[in-house]
Amino acid sequence: MASRKTSHPNRDSEDKYSILLPTYNERENLPLIVWLLVKYFGESGYNYEIIVIDDGSPDGTLEVAEQLQKIYGEDKILLRPRAKKLGLGTAYIHGMKHATGNFIFIMDADLSHHPKFIPEFIEKQKEGNYDLVSGTRYQGSGGVYGWDLRRKLISRGANFLSQVLLRPGASDLTGSFRLYKKAVLDSLVERCVSKGYVFQMEMIVRARQLNYTIGEVPISFVDRVYGESKLGGNEIVSFVKGLITLFATT
Amino acid sequence: MTKLLEWLFGVSLVGAVWALVSFDLLDLSLPQTYREVAWPMPLYLLVSFGCYSLATVGYRVATFNDCEEAAKELQGQIKEAKEDLRRRGLKM
Numbered sequence: 001m002a003s004r005k006t007s008h009p010n011r012d013s014e015d016k017y018s019i020l021l022p023t024y025n026e027r028e029n030l031p032l033i034v035w036l037l038v039k040y041f042g043e044s045g046y047n048y049e050i051i052v053i054d055d056g057s058p059d060g061t062l063e064v065a066e067q068l069q070k071i072y073g074e075d076k077i078l079l080r081p082r083a084k085k086l087g088l089g090t091a092y093i094h095g096m097k098h099a100t101g102n103f104i105f106i107m108d109a110d111l112s113h114h115p116k117f118i119p120e121f122i123e124k125q126k127e128g129n130y131d132l133v134s135g136t137r138y139q140g141s142g143g144v145y146g147w148d149l150r151r152k153l154i155s156r157g158a159n160f161l162s163q164v165l166l167r168p169g170a171s172d173l174t175g176s177f178r179l180y181k182k183a184v185l186d187s188l189v190e191r192c193v194s195k196g197y198v199f200q201m202e203m204i205v206r207a208r209q210l211n212y213t214i215g216e217v218p219i220s221f222v223d224r225v226y227g228e229s230k231l232g233g234n235e236i237v238s239f240v241k242g243l244i245t246l247f248a249t250t
Numbered sequence: 251m252t253k254l255l256e257w258l259f260g261v262s263l264v265g266a267v268w269a270l271v272s273f274d275l276l277d278l279s280l281p282q283t284y285r286e287v288a289w290p291m292p293l294y295l296l297v298s299f300g301c302y303s304l305a306t307v308g309y310r311v312a313t314f315n316d317c318e319e320a321a322k323e324l325q326g327q328i329k330e331a332k333e334d335l336r337r338r339g340l341k342m
Contacts, residue, residue, distance in 0.1 A: 035331040143315025220317035248254045
């Protein structure tokens with residue numbers, strides 16, 4: 001046992017983790033996130049597969065994904081492309097159809113979510129047999145990098161307002177680095193209709209409504225290294241609309 | 251019950267109690283001081299909640315962790331990843 005622990009401590013576990021990576025124009029980031037995932041899953045020894053759901057990126061993300069599949073193997077990298085950009089919710093449904101894991105990770109492919117936290121998510125899940133574990137930027141050692149004062153203020157303000165109105169029992173409502181039991185994600189994704197930031201919020205609010213248990217892990221969120229980060233007036237308006245909708249309907 | 255209904259329920263409950271005491275609707279002949287205290291109470295509550303909100307959000311913005319280390323670590327790993335991937339034959 002001791003010798004096994006040093007190399008692959010979790011290889012004998014029955015659990016398998018499917019990582020869903022919805023991508024759109026991520027040819028720079030995809031190889032890096034995959035490399036990091038392989039590194040941290042390799043070190044911790046958990047069984048995994050990476051499912052890339054590319055929505056017809058014009059920048060050739062899919063072609064890079066195919067190269068990665070050759071490097072890391074077809075059992076580790078699965079490609080489930082779609083012809084054009086459709087919603088996040090349908091991307092998860094599409095990806096899950098082919099997922100063979102009993103647990104599903106969802107995270108952004110733009111390197112703002114670091115795979116080094118994955119073992120912590122898994123340990124947290126096992127600790128309380130949680131139905132879902134959510135990464136949080138707002139608690140403990142969690143935090144952000146690359147945000148100015150305005151962005152921090154909007155984020156904290158929006159979070160406070162949502163907490164007051166919805167009392168969801170989780171500190172990071174709009175975060176999108178989460179681990180779900182597969183059946184739980186199945187049932188949630190079916191019910192959630194929102195778009196954008198609100199989608200993640202609806203997922204956690206519905207989870208609470210359905211009495212699923214939620215664990216939290218502090219994460220550092222490093223804002224997009226490549227590409228533009230977006231938080232304009234449009235996002236704020238649609239966030240407020242979504243918040244009001246959830247307030248009135250859940 | 252939706253969150254909206256919960257709120258409406260809570261607000262009307264508080265409102266009813268407030269009206270009962272402030273206007274002595276049930277003729278309980280409450281002491282005058284009760285009525286004087288109760289009358290401006292909604293405004294006090296609103297103002298204190300506003301202050302609490304501002305203080306909380308302000309404190310949280312001020313103590314929002316800046317993850318300099320995480321960003322540096324990531325930059326290093328990106329370099330490492332690129333070299334390794336190139337060695338394995340990835341054309342970026």
